[in-house]
Amino acid sequence: MTGGIAARDVPALFQIDPKRLNRMLMTTGLWLDIGAATIRVHSDSSVFGAQLQAVYGSFPAIEHASWADVHVRIQPSKGFRRWLKPQALFHCDGLQTFDPFPAASPLPLFEWGCNWAIGRRLNDRLLLHAGAVERDGLALVLPAMPGSGKSTLTAALSQHGWRLLSDEFGAYDPVAGLFQAVLKPIALKNESIAVIRRFAPGAVIGPEFPKTRKGTVAHVAPTSDAVKRRHEPARPGAIILPRWQAGAVARLEPLPQSTVFPALAFNAFNYGLLGADGFRSAVRLVRECLAWQLVYGELKDALSVIESVWPRVLEHRSGRPQ
Amino acid sequence: MERYGRADGVLIEALGHLWAAFSPLSGETTLLNDESAAILEVLESGGSDTSGICAALAEDSGLDAKQFVAAVAGGWPRLLEAGLVYRLSDVAAAW
Numbered sequence: 001m002t003g004g005i006a007a008r009d010v011p012a013l014f015q016i017d018p019k020r021l022n023r024m025l026m027t028t029g030l031w032l033d034i035g036a037a038t039i040r041v042h043s044d045s046s047v048f049g050a051q052l053q054a055v056y057g058s059f060p061a062i063e064h065a066s067w068a069d070v071h072v073r074i075q076p077s078k079g080f081r082r083w084l085k086p087q088a089l090f091h092c093d094g095l096q097t098f099d100p101f102p103a104a105s106p107l108p109l110f111e112w113g114c115n116w117a118i119g120r121r122l123n124d125r126l127l128l129h130a131g132a133v134e135r136d137g138l139a140l141v142l143p144a145m146p147g148s149g150k151s152t153l154t155a156a157l158s159q160h161g162w163r164l165l166s167d168e169f170g171a172y173d174p175v176a177g178l179f180q181a182v183l184k185p186i187a188l189k190n191e192s193i194a195v196i197r198r199f200a201p202g203a204v205i206g207p208e209f210p211k212t213r214k215g216t217v218a219h220v221a222p223t224s225d226a227v228k229r230r231h232e233p234a235r236p237g238a239i240i241l242p243r244w245q246a247g248a249v250a251r252l253e254p255l256p257q258s259t260v261f262p263a264l265a266f267n268a269f270n271y272g273l274l275g276a277d278g279f280r281s282a283v284r285l286v287r288e289c290l291a292w293q294l295v296y297g298e299l300k301d302a303l304s305v306i307e308s309v310w311p312r313v314l315e316h317r318s319g320r321p322q
Numbered sequence: 323m324e325r326y327g328r329a330d331g332v333l334i335e336a337l338g339h340l341w342a343a344f345s346p347l348s349g350e351t352t353l354l355n356d357e358s359a360a361i362l363e364v365l366e367s368g369g370s371d372t373s374g375i376c377a378a379l380a381e382d383s384g385l386d387a388k389q390f391v392a393a394v395a396g397g398w399p400r401l402l403e404a405g406l407v408y409r410l411s412d413v414a415a416a417w
Contacts, residue, residue, distance in 0.1 A: 286337060
């Protein structure tokens, strides 16, 4: 865990020379401070540095820090293999935890590997499997249900006035009663990539990686504002269970607590591990947050209906009318 | 008639029209209906059996105890499986 690495006077990743970044990755390693956690990454890959710069460009390029929650290494395969079908390997704390990826695709491997590691490390927080964005100091949590379009909706919100906390982890600190950012690029798959390119032409989207196990993948970079504010927590505000449905008119339907609780708890990465603390945290969230099911066909309509109920969320959480 | 006790440390919270119960014994969380939650509430004051639970619920609600028998008798397997209650005879046998 990290309380945040002082990043004053540290250049952003996009500002440093690619050769220097590659040297850093090969020697001291790069510390990526993503808010609630810090990842130290080493790599011998010749292409990984440029891919990191594309989607972590606003993050500080920290060369030395005192603590990292996750230590990972991306390296090319060795032996004859590297001549026949070169691959990238992911090591976490010295162990190879995933099957290799093509050597040209280290970024998706890094992203999946780090999500896997973070989901197992940050056990002083309840890690909901959810997108999370912030506005007015309050978190809007979007639990990941199959077919929900969670990442697409999170990406759209993050490009339209909502601060991205995370696309993957609703990281709830039960002691502080606050959500923390686990700020990483948003992984889009297949048709969602073009959808977000159209919806948010200003979004910084990294290279496309075809033929991964999830199809074509590309990553949306967090905005520079989200990176700057990655240590700002957010109070629980609202929970929205999104469901994309072709052609549907966007609508929000209030959800009973008995539906929201399992959507949060039984979908969390570490609910079982946290025992009674996880139970109390999930109950507290369900009681504090307003909750809806969102059915939508078009992103702009989804954002409109969310905006339309946000004053109610503010009122609910402040205890006074807006 | 089989007697049951409530597992130590059980947490139970109302969530609208259902209840969420956590058992430290099993590590599981279970959603319960009112009848099962009522069984756990009665057991908080000590071990009991189906007729004892029904009598307590009847006293509390003013209804006939017979009305609760089917729901209470049918509730034990799920409560046992979730680690929320245990058979007192199992404890006695262990000693």
